Amino acid sequence: MGGLETSEDDVAVLLRSRGEPDCFAELFERYFTGLHGYASRRLDGPGGDDVAAETFLIAFRQRDRFDPGRGSVRAWLYGIATNLIRARRRDEAQGYLAYARAAAHPAADPMHEEQTTDRVAAAAARNRIVAALAGLSARDRDALLLVVWGELSHEETAAALGVPVGTVGSRVHRARRKIRAALDDVDPTRPTERTARHG
């Protein structure tokens, strides 16, 4: 709210909410939209809505257990959401496959008739990648999607998942290899070896 807000950092808000539970709502206002986006990309429709809402209920109940030494409030919230999504991983995987199938046969759209071949190719590549997410192990997928869709750093992802940073790196690397393979299947002219991307 512009000039009206004074910002108190997340950890201070969370610690204060232990004595003054109502303060917790501030974290909802800060993170619900972003967290809903992350959850909804992994579980579309009501599943994503539920995960986003339940994340805050669980976080509120467990607010006494949050350890500021082990990572940010944001990473903690995304970790809770990720655990909730993992419990629904079958729905998640089916959702990716259904999405890729539906997107492969889009309804005729006169607004996009002049799409360039490049854009068509990029859309096809994205569909392949989404479909490939269904084939990843739950651990690799969590790490990859916290980084790419959750926009967490490797350190935050490590805190969210409760694993060492090195483990995040190797999981993300393994997940990338698999989706790259799915891409190369789409575009066999592309070289198979690429420079590593540091994210």
Place this chain on the structure above:
Amino acid sequence: MDELDLLATARPVTPPTAETTAAARQRLFDLMDAAPAAAPAVTVPRRRIRAFRWGLVPAMAAALALVVVLTSSWGRPDDPVRPDVDLADAGPRPPQKLRNLLLAAADRTMGDSTAGGRYWVSEVESGTLLEVGRDGNRYAIMGRTEETVWHTVRRDDRAVHYFRWVGAAPASDADRAAWKRAGSPASWPKDEACPDSGSYPAGAGATRTVISKPGASTFSIGGGYITAAQVRDLPTDPVRLEAWLVDSLRRGNPDLTAAELSKGIFSSMLNLLYQAPGTPEVRAAAYRLLAVLPGLRDLGPVTDPKGRPGNAVTLVTNEDEPGVRQADTGGAREVRLIFDPESGVPLAWETRVLRPADYLSWVPAGAVFDYEAVLRTRWTDDVPPDTAGALPEDVQEPAGC
């Protein structure tokens, strides 16, 4: 584009709808409500009504003089500019519990969003504390009036006001004792020194109908007056609404301080919620703006002057404080806004004079000085009834003495 870039833009989603966010927030609030707080919630003790001090100043009409009088040249209700005065300077923002309450009320605000019609009809009951009795035994009665106003939208229609005195009674137990000492009169002269000035009867009176000149009705919002159509077009985003109000207030007075702007915004929110035909979206923005207004406090569940349950928030206005120039010498007063937190429906506002001074020095500290309870509002295409004997608005009541 490598696979991570492609993945980053794959399967995009739209942001959550307002309903989804509101439902999730409500689940959290329900859980928070069930959680025991470690520290007791801050409550505001009710002020005891002090023994009366009778002054010699005649009763004054209900007025809500919140800040310095803000006359203005009027601007259009669009093109907001960012304020360069920081309202955060006006004081700490409301406590989180109060913010949550107002945000929830905003989420649930509903009503007639079509808001169409030739007239906007508001029915309100207002009450004003009046000083009566003879020297040596002066006391206060609460006089009540019902006012139905047919507000116009078209420039060639005439607004019609129907006033009806619905009665008066001693305001407090102490007033009742003084009234009995005075012989339990059934009416009170408006001015003991001037018998021609009429009286306040204890019972209800006849309806007095006043018809305005042709023109679209206007409502006091910000530093000026705007029509019903302009009220409906106010920004529905609280940040833009705040910017619009600050701009409007400063058009009237460019030198307003953060504290004065804050009080002006509060006053505008009161008028917007209780006296103007806002859409549910505009009302929701008003609640969201109140949720960050410095100095606002939560009084919790209360009943309004009509006995309806609601929740009250309050702001102390007209205080002697740095950065606020007072035009009203009556002393600090507390303004309560009472609304139904379940539906966001505004119920009533009340003022209490906390430290009566000057022309209000006869008012018991902490007693309700005046109020306005919204009974009903609606849009209609009907025409106002019974205007045959209506008085023109500029007719003067005969001056007695």
